[in-house]
Amino acid sequence: MEPSTVAVVGGGAIGVTATAELATRGTDVTLYERGSLAAGSSGRAAGVCYDAFGDRTDARIGTRSLERFRELPDVFTELPYVWLAQSGDEKRADAIRKQSTRMRELGLDVALVDPDDLQDRFPGLVTDDVAVAAIARGAGYAETEEYVEAMAERAAQNGASLRTETAVTIATDPLQVVSEDGKRSFDAVLVAGGAHSKRILDTAGVSIPMKPYRVQALVTETTPNSETVPMCYDATGNYYFRPHTGGLLVGDGTERVESDPEHWKRDADDEFVHQTRKRIAERVRQDEIGVREAWAGLCTATPDGDPLVGEIRSGLFIATGFHGHGFMRAPALGERITDEILGDDGIRRFDPTRFDGNETFEIVAGMDIE
Ligand SMILES: Cc1cc2nc3c(=O)[nH]c(=O)nc-3n(C[C@H](O)[C@H](O)[C@H](O)COP(=O)(O)OP(=O)(O)OC[C@H]3O[C@@H](n4cnc5c(N)ncnc54)[C@H](O)[C@@H]3O)c2cc1C
Numbered sequence: 001m002e003p004s005t006v007a008v009v010g011g012g013a014i015g016v017t018a019t020a021e022l023a024t025r026g027t028d029v030t031l032y033e034r035g036s037l038a039a040g041s042s043g044r045a046a047g048v049c050y051d052a053f054g055d056r057t058d059a060r061i062g063t064r065s066l067e068r069f070r071e072l073p074d075v076f077t078e079l080p081y082v083w084l085a086q087s088g089d090e091k092r093a094d095a096i097r098k099q100s101t102r103m104r105e106l107g108l109d110v111a112l113v114d115p116d117d118l119q120d121r122f123p124g125l126v127t128d129d130v131a132v133a134a135i136a137r138g139a140g141y142a143e144t145e146e147y148v149e150a151m152a153e154r155a156a157q158n159g160a161s162l163r164t165e166t167a168v169t170i171a172t173d174p175l176q177v178v179s180e181d182g183k184r185s186f187d188a189v190l191v192a193g194g195a196h197s198k199r200i201l202d203t204a205g206v207s208i209p210m211k212p213y214r215v216q217a218l219v220t221e222t223t224p225n226s227e228t229v230p231m232c233y234d235a236t237g238n239y240y241f242r243p244h245t246g247g248l249l250v251g252d253g254t255e256r257v258e259s260d261p262e263h264w265k266r267d268a269d270d271e272f273v274h275q276t277r278k279r280i281a282e283r284v285r286q287d288e289i290g291v292r293e294a295w296a297g298l299c300t301a302t303p304d305g306d307p308l309v310g311e312i313r314s315g316l317f318i319a320t321g322f323h324g325h326g327f328m329r330a331p332a333l334g335e336r337i338t339d340e341i342l343g344d345d346g347i348r349r350f351d352p353t354r355f356d357g358n359e360t361f362e363i364v365a366g367m368d369i370e
Contacts, residue, residue, distance in 0.1 A: 002342050002343050003186070003188040003341060003342070004187055005028045005029075006022055006027050006029045006190065007030050007031075007032060007168075007184070007190070008022070008189075008190045008192060009168055009190065009191045009192060009193050009200060010031075010033065010197075011031055011033030011035075011036075011037040012038060012040045012192060013038075013147060013326065013327050013330035014194075014319045014320075014326060014330050016031065016151040016155060017151050017333070017334025018319070020160070021338035022160070022338050023156075024158045027341075030160070031160060031163065032166050032179065033165075033166065034166065034167035034196075035165065037149065038148040038149070040194040040298075041195065041298055042145075042147075042326075043145050044217070044295060045144045046141070046242060046249050047141045047142040047144045047147075047249075048141055048242055050138060050139035051138040052103055052110055052136035052138070054098075054099045054106070056106055057349055061333065062328065063108075064335070065329055065330065065332040066138055066140070068331030068332065075142050075147050075150055076147075077140050077142075078139070079139060079141060080137050080139055081135070081139035081231045081233070082118065082232045082233070083134055083136075083233040083235055084096070084133035084233070084234055084235065086130060086131060086236035088131070092235045093132045096235065097112060097132060099134065100112050100134040103134075108136065108138060109137040110136045110138075111135050112132060112133070113133050114132070114133075115127040118133050121230075123225075123228045124225030124229040125225075125230070126282060126283050126284065126285050139231060141243075147327075147330075151334075170191065170200060170203055170204035170316070172205065172206075175187075175315045178203075186315075188315045189317065190319065190337060191316070191317070191319075193320070194320065195298040197321075198212075198261075201312075201318065206313060207356075208308055208321075208352060208355070209355045209358070209359040209361065210300050210301065210308060210321045211258040212258065212259045212261045212298040212300055212301075213254065213255055213258060213259055214254075214259045215253060216254075216272045217252075217297070218249075218250055218268060218272075218291050218292075219244050219247055219292045219293050219294075220247040220280065221247055221289070221290030222246045222290075223247045223280075224286065225284040225286065226247055229284060231243075232283075237283075238252055239252040239279055252272075252276075252367075253268065253269065256362070256363045256364075266295065266296055266297075267294070268295055268296055273291055277289040299322070299326075299365070300321045300322060301321065301364065301365075302323070302361075303355065303359045303361035304354075306321070307322050307329075308350065309337055309350040310337070310340060310346035310350060310352050310353070311346065317337060318352055319333060325366050
């Protein structure tokens with residue numbers, strides 16, 4: 001039976017999108033966020049979005065998300081996404097060639113480009129050291145807090161109740177959301193608590209194999225070439241960047257160890273800032289790179305690199321484990337989890353019941369090309 005009351009836990013990109021979808025379809029939905037909206041990883045994300053995935057399901061999700069982002073022209077800016085391997089890195093160069101072939105077979109607008117071609121298209125980019133690059137035209141970037149705000153507005157306009165500054169736990173039998181105000185029963189609950197999802201589910205006696213891990217980003221001072229570069233991931237150097245208000249937003253600094261979602265270092269490491277300035281100076285040919293701000297945030301890993309999206313116990317749904325790709329997939333996954341809550345089949349590959357919850361595993365970052 002279709003649930004008539006649904007609670008969503010977590011006011012990040014995933015939670016607010018699902019809330020907006022549910023409200024738009026006439027469901028009585030209440031969102032609980034322990035801080036302010038976008039207080040978690042969504043407010044710290046780079047907002048890079050693309051459909052360049054070599055797997056059919058991922059590519060469809062990417063394509064659908066881009067369609068939805070394009071409906072928000074104040075939030076989303078179209079810009080090609082380039083990923084490259086440096087000369088001498090044959091392993092990654094080969095992987096990029098294969099990935100781009102596979103993506104084209106899936107119907108994606110992806111092409112291989114040589115360094116001269118890349119230089120012609122993006123004069124701001126240094127390409128002398130590039131062995132091979134692929135370019136995806138289905139791409140762009142979104143201002144992440146503005147996206148969350150837009151979805152929250154849509155949710156509220158369609159009757160959703162948004163309860164910020166309200167931390168909750170979950171009880172099962174019966175399914176309830178527990179806050180300082182007491183317990184409230186719902187027909188269905190979606191836990192979209194980002195790095196906290198595992199802890200929230202623990203309170204309901206449900207175990208998931210998910211580990212939060214720390215990543216870093218910074219924004220440079222005005223960078224003259226920022227308007228003539230694409231969004232770019234250097235797979236050999238293992239960093240990415242995109243234009244950001246006259247400068248560049250640059251990320252990675254991934255720590256492949258589990259972080260405590262309550263206690264982690266929110267500032268960027270000096271070493272990350274130092275390395276990133278050096279790399280960017282080389283990639284955009286600028287002597288000195290100033291840094292406006294630098295920070296860290298948490299991503300979430302699963303044993304197989306795929307997210308946990310779907311029903312894990314009767315009426316209890318989860319959406320987490322995005323390996324640094326949760327923001328770009330939020331529009332499509334918000335729709336798909338809503339479909340599932342309202343009775344449709346979920347995405348089989350992402351079914352959270354594929355694990356028993358006690359798996360041991362290593363953290364692999366989402367962008368890594370091994
Ligand atoms: C530096 C950085 C750069 C990134 N760049 C990109 C990128 O370019 N593209 C991309 O796709 N992804 C990127 N990501 C990953 C992206 O941020 C996440 O995948 C995405 O934001 C996950 O959204 P979410 O809604 O699942 O989680 P979150 O945004 O973390 O939202 C979860 C919310 O749940 C709330 N919450 C937690 N516990 C409770 C509780 N008990 N009760 C109520 N509320 C609770 C939190 O306060 C939080 O607001 C990046 C991440 C970082 C850190």
